[in-house]
Amino acid sequence: MDCPAVRELLAEHVLGTLDEDRRRFVDRHLDWCAGCRKEMAELAEGATVVASALALAEPPPELEDRVVAAIVDAAGRRERRRRPRMGVAAAGVAALLAVGAFGWALAMAGRVSELRNAALSAADRADQFESVLREILMEADDGRILSADLVGVGGAAGGGRGILFDSPGGTDWALVIAGGLSPENGPYHAYLTTGGHRQRLGRLSPSSMGEMAAYRIFSRDVSGAHWVSVRNGSGDTVLRGIVSATRD
Amino acid sequence: MNDRPRGPLTPREEQELMQRLASGDDEAVRTVYRRFSRPVYTMGLRMLGSEQTAEELTQDVFVAAWRKAARYDPARGRLSTWLMAIAHNMAVDRIRREAARPTRSAVPLEELTGFGASEEDSLLDRETVRRALADLSAGERKLLELAYFRGWTAREIAQSDGIPLGTVKTRIRTVLIKLRRAQKAEGA
Numbered sequence: 001m002d003c004p005a006v007r008e009l010l011a012e013h014v015l016g017t018l019d020e021d022r023r024r025f026v027d028r029h030l031d032w033c034a035g036c037r038k039e040m041a042e043l044a045e046g047a048t049v050v051a052s053a054l055a056l057a058e059p060p061p062e063l064e065d066r067v068v069a070a071i072v073d074a075a076g077r078r079e080r081r082r083r084p085r086m087g088v089a090a091a092g093v094a095a096l097l098a099v100g101a102f103g104w105a106l107a108m109a110g111r112v113s114e115l116r117n118a119a120l121s122a123a124d125r126a127d128q129f130e131s132v133l134r135e136i137l138m139e140a141d142d143g144r145i146l147s148a149d150l151v152g153v154g155g156a157a158g159g160g161r162g163i164l165f166d167s168p169g170g171t172d173w174a175l176v177i178a179g180g181l182s183p184e185n186g187p188y189h190a191y192l193t194t195g196g197h198r199q200r201l202g203r204l205s206p207s208s209m210g211e212m213a214a215y216r217i218f219s220r221d222v223s224g225a226h227w228v229s230v231r232n233g234s235g236d237t238v239l240r241g242i243v244s245a246t247r248d
Numbered sequence: 249m250n251d252r253p254r255g256p257l258t259p260r261e262e263q264e265l266m267q268r269l270a271s272g273d274d275e276a277v278r279t280v281y282r283r284f285s286r287p288v289y290t291m292g293l294r295m296l297g298s299e300q301t302a303e304e305l306t307q308d309v310f311v312a313a314w315r316k317a318a319r320y321d322p323a324r325g326r327l328s329t330w331l332m333a334i335a336h337n338m339a340v341d342r343i344r345r346e347a348a349r350p351t352r353s354a355v356p357l358e359e360l361t362g363f364g365a366s367e368e369d370s371l372l373d374r375e376t377v378r379r380a381l382a383d384l385s386a387g388e389r390k391l392l393e394l395a396y397f398r399g400w401t402a403r404e405i406a407q408s409d410g411i412p413l414g415t416v417k418t419r420i421r422t423v424l425i426k427l428r429r430a431q432k433a434e435g436a
Contacts, residue, residue, distance in 0.1 A: 011421040016337035017344075017401040041325040044333050046424030049431050050396050051291055051332045052377045059289035059306055060299075067285075067307050068277045071314045075272020151311065153304070195345050226345045242308060242338075 003029075006036050014043045070151040073159060077149075148228040148241030150178060157181070158239055160211070162190070162228030172222040174201050178230055178239055179211035185232045190214045193227035204230065259322035266327070270317035281310055284328065288335045295339040295397055305342065309335045340399035380430035388423045395420055 006029045012018050013026050030037050148162040160178030167173075176190035183206075190201040204212035230239035257265065268276035288309050292302030312334055320330060381389070394400040394408075402420060406413040 008417060011417065011424055012402055014333065014424065015395050015399075015420065016340035017395065017399060037324060041329070042428050043421065043424045044325055044329050045431070046426070046428035047336065047396065048329045048332050049377055049380050049427040050392055051287060051336065052374070053381055054287070054290045054294055056286045057290045057293050057302075059285050059303065063289075063303055063306060064278065064281055064285065067281055067310045068274060070307060070311055071277050072272055072274055074311065075314065149311070151307070154300075193345075226341070240304070242312075 003033060003036055006030075006033070007039055010036065010040050011043055014040065014047050066152070066154075074149050074151065077159075144223070144245065146223065146225065146243050146245050148243045150176070150228060150230065150239040150241040153229075153237050153240050158230075160230070160239060162192075162241060162243070164192075164222045164225060164228075164243060166221065166223040172218045173215060174218070174222060174225075174228070175213065175215040176201060176204065176228060176230065177211060177213045178204060181212060181230070181232075181238065185234070185238075187233050188212060188238070189231050191227075191229045191231065192222065192225050193229065194222075194225045198229075257327065259326075262327040263320065263322045266317045266320040269314055272314065277310070277314065280313065280331075284331050285310075287328075287332060291332070291335050291339060295336075295399070296342060301342070305335065305339055308338055312338065336396070343399040376431055380427050383430055384423065384426070388419070388426075391416075391419055391423060 006026055009018060009022055009026050013023060018026065030040060144166040146164040146166060148164075150158075150160040150162060152158055158178060158180035160176065162174065162176045164174045165172055174190075174192055178188070178190075181188055181204075186204075188204040190204055192199050192201055201216045202214040204214045206212050225243045228241050228243060229237050232238050265276055265279060269280055285306060289302050289306045292305035293299070296302060296305060309331070313331055316334070320327070324330070384392070391405065394405050395402070400408075402416045403413055406416045409416075
């Protein structure tokens, strides 16, 4: 794409109203084009003037601790995820290659409890599962993994991860693994939100070491999903995460 | 609220802060939060319309900032611009994907700076902002209201106002450049 065509889209990119395909297109161009990056930065400065026009409101004081806890917790999980675990990953890759990614994924989803020695927490367990899947997909060059770090909402305890498999063949699935949720506030249900539509993934069933899991197979595309959330028995959202294609 | 950091950071300080944020450093998270939580929360209130959604947006924005911190490049712009772009894009995403509608009445753009709000923590000098907005025509202010605060696409604005798509795109670009120039001229 040439610079004039990109520059025509930059203002909308700054305002966040480009569709996903065009947004990616522009981002790829910006990675190597310093001239368009400069123009983009100037438009973004203009947008900051608009943001600065707002009379400032004060967020609730307790929000700071919640934000800090969510980030420190997620950073800790990421650090643990980066530690070597070749044995598990290699064994998982071999198993996946043997039976195919999709079949293996379903088998694993149904056998979450058997991973009890593989990780220290529900999120670690999901991270490890996701790592193996990503390695497999890299090998197979097929399908796409989306994921969401689930963090507590409104100071709620608990955490976890939602993993979505976007299959080129059209049979997608979603798996949610959560931990740290009080059993007395259940039953818990996982949801996937796409556009304005919220779809129930299913009831979280207890597995090993206090974590819970739910999964569902879809006959439709999950790639447009925006949120994964978990609600308690009263219908309050207790965990929530934004679906992302990138993984840190 | 705890003590807020004072004064602007140099680009080098901003980069160091983001490196510490990327590692999940507790103090760095608090420093970034205390500098920018008010404008981010305010944007959430203004665009999404409720305290709850504004809180959710604020948490999501700072988690996203942590995730992207390692990729922050001061050569591409100030930290405030980068962070508010993340906040704005996430708010627009939410409006568009969830069909969220503000529950409180929208504040006309021309009234935004008239609240007598504290200068403290403002991203830019408020008088500069007031003058920059005052230089816009009524049509340009309406365009900003729709495109910036309501997340309308250029196509939606063109259809609503019955004007060509290319004209809307050009006007959006022109008004952003105009605001930037006005702010730079004041700051010079």
